[in-house]
Amino acid sequence: MNQIPLVDLKAAHAEVADEVREGFERVLADTAFIGGEEVRRFEREYAEFGRVGHVVGVANGTDAVELALRACGVGPGDEVVVPANTFIATAGAVARIGARPVLADCLPGSHLLDPQAALDKVGPATRAVVPVHLYGQMAEVGDLVTQLPDTVAVVEDAAQCQGASRDGRTPGSGGIAATSFYPGKNLGAYGDAGAVLTDDAERADLVRAIANHGGVAKYRHDVAGFNSRLDGLQGVVLRAKLKRLADGNAARRAAAAHYDELLGGLADTGRIVLPVTAPGNTHVWHLYVIQVTDADRDDIVGKLNAEGIGAGVHYPAPVHLTPAYRGLGYGAGDFPHAEKAASRILSLPLFPQITPDQQRRVADTLTDALAR
16 A cells, blocks of 8 residues: 655655765764754754744753743743643643643634633743744734733744744744754654754853753853753754755645645535634644544544555644643633644645645545545
8 A cells, every 4th residue: 555654754864865974974073973063053054044043952842942941930830821732742841840831722723822811821920921833833922922921931832833934923033932853843853853942142041051961161060950952963964954944845835735725625515624824824834734523533534544644633632631731620621622623633644745646645535534
C-alpha cells in the first residue's frame, strides 16, 4: 500500500542531505558539539528571518517556554494563564517552575486562545499569559498586551508557527516567545531543539545565562540555572532547513488551499468543517485540521490509517481532562469550546512535498470513510 504520512521527514531530509553532511563534517572537525559557530550563525539567521532582535537556541521547546517565563520573573506560587486547548508541554513548562497553570477556553472557529477568556482569568497572583500560536497561525496578542496590567507578561508559545505573522507582527517582536524545532515542525531539527525569541536584550541575556547553568562564562554562575543548550549538529540542520523555510511555507499554503477545494463539497454538506484562518494572519499551515461533525472522529481516523493515510489528532484531550492535571480542579464542561474541538478535530497529511495526487487520494479516502 502506498503510504501517505502525516509529515514526510524523509522527503525533507533529501532536500538538505548533502548540505547537512558537509556541515556535520565541519562540526566534527572542530569538535564544536555544544553551541559553537553553527549555533551562533543559526541564531543570527533565524533572528533576521523572524524579524526579531535576539534568538537564543536551547535544548527543546518545553525548555524554551520555561526559560521565557523565568526571564519574565515567573516563579513558584505564581499563576500563569494558558489555553485549555494546547499540547501538554505548555502547561508542563508552567508547572515545572512551580507556578500554577490557570486554564482559559479557546475560540470555536480557529481554536486559538480566546483573549477575553484569558483576561477574565487574570487575578492577583497572575504573572503571565501564554497565548499559543496553534496549527500555524498566531493568536491575538495585541489585545492582551494593551489590556493586561504591567505586572503580567505575555509569553508566546510559537512552537507551531515558524514564519507566521499577524497584522505584520511576528512571534516575539516587541515581547518574548518560545518555539520548538521538534523534527515534525515547519522548521525541524534532527532531534529535540528549541529557541527563545525576543527584542529585549536583557531578557535574551538572562535566558542564555539560565540555560547555561546560570552564566555565560565558564564557572561563573550569576543566577540559578540549568542545562538547556543547542547542539552544534542541530545548528547545521536548522541552518540548512531555514534557507528553504519560506518556500516550504508557501508550498504548505498552496496545499492547504488545494485541500479547501477538494473538501469543499464535504464541507457544504455539513459533514466536516474546514480550518478557519483568523483575521490578519499569514498562516504557515503547520497542520491542516478539519472537524468531523456527524461521524465518530476516532472511527474516521482508524479508517484513514487502515488505508495508509497518516491522519492524526492534535489534541485528543484538553489539558484539564488529562490525568496529569486533574489536580487543577477543573472538570468536564468547564471549557466547552476546547472540549468540543477535542472530540471533532482531525489532522490530514500536510507537508511541503505533498503532491496533488496524494491530496486527491486523502480527500477521496476521507469521503469514502464518511460514507461508510
